[in-house]
Amino acid sequence: MGKLLVLTLLGAGLALIGERLVALRQRTNASREVRSVEPRSCHLIEGLENGSEDIDILPSGLAFISSGLKYPGMPSFAPNEPGQIFLMDLNEQNPRVQALNISGDFDKASFNPHGISTFIDEDKTVYLYVVNHPHMKSTVEKFKFEEQQHSLVHLKTIKHELLKSLNDIVVLGPEQFYATRDHYFTNFFLVLLEIILDLRWSHVLFYSPREVKVVAKGFSSANGITVSLDKKYFASRMFYLRSLKS
Numbered sequence: 001m002g003k004l005l006v007l008t009l010l011g012a013g014l015a016l017i018g019e020r021l022v023a024l025r026q027r028t029n030a031s032r033e034v035r036s037v038e039p040r041s042c043h044l045i046e047g048l049e050n051g052s053e054d055i056d057i058l059p060s061g062l063a064f065i066s067s068g069l070k071y072p073g074m075p076s077f078a079p080n081e082p083g084q085i086f087l088m089d090l091n092e093q094n095p096r097v098q099a100l101n102i103s104g105d106f107d108k109a110s111f112n113p114h115g116i117s118t119f120i121d122e123d124k125t126v127y128l129y130v131v132n133h134p135h136m137k138s139t140v141e142k143f144k145f146e147e148q149q150h151s152l153v154h155l156k157t158i159k160h161e162l163l164k165s166l167n168d169i170v171v172l173g174p175e176q177f178y179a180t181r182d183h184y185f186t187n188f189f190l191v192l193l194e195i196i197l198d199l200r201w202s203h204v205l206f207y208s209p210r211e212v213k214v215v216a217k218g219f220s221s222a223n224g225i226t227v228s229l230d231k232k233y234f235a236s237r238m239f240y241l242r243s244l245k246s
């Protein structure tokens with residue numbers, strides 16, 4: 001009798017997982033046929049062969065690019081190389097990338113950048129905020145960009161108990177940003193279960209030195225986030241686009 005019950009539950013469990021996997025394929029359009037399109041004026045940027053995660057472009061045309069993300073279960077082309085931030089000048093005819101030197105009190109060996117966002121203050125100083133996963137944790141690193149030296153000076157590591165499983169960031173003001181959390185669980189197998197069961201538990205956070213809070217929830221996996229030029233609307237993407245009014 002006990003065995004029969006276990007087998008029944010196992011069968012029901014497997015059927016549920018199968019059904020959720022089919023739903024996931026449909027939701028992400030994973031089974032869609034993709035037609036190959038020849039890129040016209042696109043060319044491979046040398047120096048980024050090992051992947052890139054995010055890009056943010058200054059009004060001057062300088063672009064910051066984070067190197068490919070290293071995360072359990074995700075393929076990495078350079079699993080043993082520390083992460084980097086690259087600079088590219090989009091005004092050049094054939095833009096090339098250059099890895100930025102990082103100085104300051106910062107552990108470069110465990111640098112694993114994810115989403116990035118720039119902020120320019122009243123003195124025209126450029127700051128770069130980077131979601132980092134040192135040893136698979138989540139922090140936000142604040143850097144000052146030294147344009148003459150082509151380097152980043154590490155100023156601060158921002159940590160908070162709500163800043164977990166971070167994905168992307170968009171900076172609004174000095175040490176004020178929205179960040180997305182792309183999964184709720186931190187254990188790898190629970191993360192898989194979360195995706196398969198479509199638990200919409202991930203969310204968007206607001207951070208300022210005075211207040212940290214959840215501002216939008218109910219996402220399967222809140223991924224990229226961006227802001228409109230007037231800073232009135234924010235959009236976060238994954239499976240469906242949703243705009244948040246500030």
Ligand SMILES: *[C@@H]1O[C@H](CO)[C@@H](O)[C@H](O)[C@H]1NC(C)=O
Nearest residue numbers: 026027028029030032239240
């Ligand atoms: C899936 O792909 C089809 C065809 O390209 C498109 O019309 C549809 O909106 C897509 N669905 C989702 C959920 O992205």
Ligand SMILES: *[C@@H]1O[C@H](CO)[C@@H](O)[C@H](O)[C@H]1NC(C)=O
Nearest residue numbers: 047048049050077078079081
């Ligand atoms: C890519 O990764 C390989 C293996 O770690 C490394 O040898 C190579 O220098 C990397 N290339 C670039 C452009 O970073």
Ligand SMILES: *[C@@H]1O[C@H](CO)[C@@H](O)[C@H](O)[C@H]1NC(C)=O
Nearest residue numbers: 098099100101102149150151
């Ligand atoms: C980075 O720093 C090293 C050591 O300080 C220096 O030798 C190198 O020239 C710097 N690279 C750039 C691109 O500034």
